[in-house]
Amino acid sequence: MADIVLDHVTKRFPDGRLAVDDASLSITDGEFVILVGPSGCGKSTTLNMIAGLEDITTGELRIGGKMVNDLAPKDRDIAMVFQSYALYPHMTVRKNMGFALALAKRPKDEINRKVEEAAQVLDLTEHLDRKPAQLSGGQRQRVAMGRAIVRSPKAFLMDEPLSNLDAKLRVQMRTEVSRLQNRLGTTTVYVTHDQTEAMTLGDRVAVLRSGRIQQVGTPTELYSRPATVFVAGFIGSPAMNFVPATLEEGELRTPFGTITPDDRQRRLLEGWNGGAAGGRSLIVGARPEHFEDAALEQVKDRPGPRFTVTVDVLERLGSDSYAYFTVAGGRARAADLEELAHDAGTVDLASGDPQIVARLDAVSRIREGENAELWLDTDQLHLFDPDTGRNLD
Ligand code: ATP
DSSP states (O other): OOEEEEEEEEETTTTTTTEEEEEEEEOTTTTEEEESTTSSHHHHHHHHHHTTTSSSSSEEEEEEEEETSSOOGGGGGGGEEEETTOOOSOOOOOOHHHHHHHHHOOHHHHHHHHHHHHHHHHHOGTTTSSSSGGSHHHHHEEEEEEHHTTTSEEEEEETTTTTSSSSHHHHHHHHOOOOHHHOOEOOOOOOSSSSHHHHHSSSSSEEETTTTTEEEEOHHHHHHHHHHHHHHHHSSSSOOOOEEEETTTEEEEETTTEEEOOOHHHHHHHHHHHHHOEEEEEEEEEEEEEETTTTTTGGGGOOSSSEEEEEEEEOOSSEEEEEEEEEOOOOOTTTHHHHHHHHHTOOOOGGGSSSEEEETTOOOOOOOOOOEEEEEGGGGGGEEOOTTTBBBO
């Protein structure tokens, strides 16, 4: 079994920087797990500790049930694929792919067989006698993968392997990586800062921020039940909208109007507020797709608030449209909301009235610069504690 377990793993660099703070994560045999988060959150350091390229300061790392904290990288039986590919320019594809096996003094016919098998899987057979300079970016990337595959390691570790490719090729390679991992069934830990890549590739995704794992879950879990404002803002594109709200006499006063919580929300609010009277502020999150043009026939009979906005910008994408507008609501009170919003790359929450983006049906006749009535699916709202940033759910 090649399960990988991080048990309260911490990494502090000699200069005192805490790069990974008490990370616990269990990756099961054959699983494809993504580490995602903004630059500097500790993704690569985590991967390097699994590879054995960085020491672990405290905590335990187990691979296949065995503690490997002090095991040399070469004895861990895992293969790493880097962003830079790290191919040897003077060697042919065949030599590059077989290099690790040659180093391990495997017999020539075995090396040839494994290289040819991997080349077939990766569609590189025709290019085996070329040098890296004669290949496209995508092909080089595949050679780097091939080099990892021929070793039949217990696990693959991939650090942003697609980030040197252009956008179109990246999408294409994404499906190839996915197919490859399905086919080989090898435990894979994959680092990216791109949330779309994380959501489309992984069985499970671990979201990191400032060295801490914020949440681990399937893409669907992260999307529909984000544990924190940070995860909610980081996962999903366009990002979730956040607005300040107050809870008064059991009702939510929001920039979209007064919302009567449904049963689920009422339970959450009661649990959080302890039944206390008086206004208490919180953060409400609404995903772009939970808004709709209130004038549409299919929306007319739906319950829930309607509110009028002036659409600043309307982007028509064909299948749907994005409407951008501002609602009056003032500053959201959250301890570090500004930082959260910045890390997550979401709208600048703390600097004034919240900016909102709504995803509308393509048939909507809403126009830029004009007033529009929108409807909000309030059952789908997320409620966050402004002090801790945690989802009440
Ligand atoms: P990126 O996406 O930019 O590669 P990352 O999430 O992979 O970022 P890491 O490379 O793991 O982040 O770095 C985590 C933190 O540790 C960062 O603040 C970084 O500056 C710091 N760091 C990394 N390597 C060292 C080192 N050798 N000495 C001191 N600090 C380091």
